[in-house]
Amino acid sequence: MERQVQQELSKVDDAVPFRASAYHRHHTWAKTYHSFPELYIQPHTTDEVRKIVNLARRFRRRLVIVGCGHSPSDLTCTSSWMVNLDHYNKILTLDKESKKVLMQAGIRLHDLIAQLSQHGMAMPNLGSIDNQSIAGAFATATHGSSTRHGILSQSVLSLKLMLANGHEVACSSEENQDLFRAALVSLGALGIITEVTFQAIPAFRLQWSQSLHPLSQIVAEWEKGLWTRTEFTRIWWLPYKKKAILWRGDKTDEEIRPPPSNWWTGTLGFHAYHILLYLSTWFPKILPWLEEFVLNVQYGFTQDGAQRSAVQEGQTALLMNCLYSQFVNEWAIPLEKGPEALTRLSAWFHGDDKAAGIPYDRDGIYVHAPIEVRVTDTSTNTGPRPYLDNTVPNGPTLYLNATLYRPYNTDPPCHRRYYEAFEWLMKEMGGRPHWAKNFRSVTKLELSTMYPQMEDWLRVRSEADPEGLFVGDWHRRHLLLDDEREASLKFEERVAKTESAQAGGVNWFGQLPANFPPPSPQ
Secondary structure (H helix, E strand, C coil), X not given: CCHHHXXXXXXXXXXXXXXXXXXXXXXXXXXXXXXXXXXXXCCCCHHHHHHHHHHHHHCCCCEEEECCCCCCCCCCCCCCEEEECCCCCCEEEECCCCCEEEEECCCEHHHHHHHHHHCCEECCCCCCCCCCEHHHHHHCCCECCCCCCCEHHHHEEEEEEECCCCCEEEEECCCCHHHHHHHCCCCCCCCEEEEEEEECEECCEEEEEEEEEEHHHHHHCHHHXXXXXXXXXXXXXXXXXXXXXXXXEEEECCCCECCXXXXXXXXXXXXXXXXXXXXXXXXXXXXXXXXXHHHHHCXXXXXXXXXXXXXXEHHHHCCCCCCCCEEEEEEEEEHHHHHHHHHHHHHHHCCCHHHHCCCCCCCCCCCCCCEEEEEECCCCCCCXXXXXXXXXXXXXXXXXXXXXXXXXXXXXCCHHHHHHHHHHHHHHCCCEECCCCCCCCCCHHHHHHHCCCHHHHHHHHHHHCCCCCCCCHXXXXXXXXXXXXXXXXXXXXXXEEEEECCCCCEEEEEECCCCCCCCCCC
């Protein structure tokens, strides 16, 4: 920390604590990026959050809000001040009759789920993990997999944000609606979300089954109830086997019946698979064999039609173990485009360039399984639509998630070329990338074209934070215009350099203000 900043901070002495520490090392969950914030701050109260904002403005320091860091991109990287809300995590009010819950924005989803369960309540929908904070989950357009549910922000009724001027502002469908629509997918660039009012539902159990099918059967049944027969549906596609595992779940009153387990689902299997994936970084031709090995050992499936089932609490059944560090590149496309996308990508994997129509050479490219296929539908939502909602507005949305593991934090050798080809196809399908993932070849101009209401989001962002107190290099690269309004923002942090990290991934260093000005009285 600059000595002058340290000296000035030591003079700040009032009744409101400033819980900051230096020498914190931040990394994404997948350890794809590492950064070294000047200060790591964990407020406990709203007054402490306000003090952080006021001091950051006074000392010309950008603010980054981080939860579990599950996004594998550099969205949360900073050399400035990092704010973590893990201690700002209380449920403030809970109405058992209306199921409306008011909470502080730092509460992690697993804590929220546990506390809701004590009152016979649950979240309507959930993504694959529950480590995120509630604010981080909906601010990046997190979703589950159901044609009867949209993205998580669809259950958010109102918000409070601490803006760059230190004022806390409420917003909802009825109050400050423009701010509400921008904040529902804010990407951390508007302010600090402090409170969330959420619509919960009665707690439920799910009876689920998963079964093995040829990819051709999945495609044939696409429009024959594949995605609508049960409330929750998701698919794990095994590209080399040309097969898919179909997972379906419906609410039930049956007694709990745990899923079958074997040695593979325990510690031994976890490490055995990890080692095999690591070997594949040096010998990638084993990946087709490894896909079959996982299918037989992890899932216990050896022939089409094989099935396993269970009954679990809903919020347990919807989760998935992400296993290891990974790159994640997920896109949203219209559901009706799914058969074409899967068929063409499958043809590309198997060397049929004519059927694939993808202008990228696949020689030497080997990928990991499974490719995750999920669905949502926001078209029936009657509430305000987030400006940066990546779903299809007039029908169901399909998500294709091209995951590549990084065993022992080692990058797979083909990830850049694979993602270039994958993204090319997704663009041709009319797709939009998931904001919190590793999309690579999308320009700022392309994103502005994909989102007709991008200009509205930029306008609201500029009004809420005109000097860029919450703006970083990721926002500049992907979102901000280079016009007179936002060409150069006073507090914006740009990347100064990146370098390979010794333990894998990338070390990220930001550029702080060159000349620290004497603080003016506030």
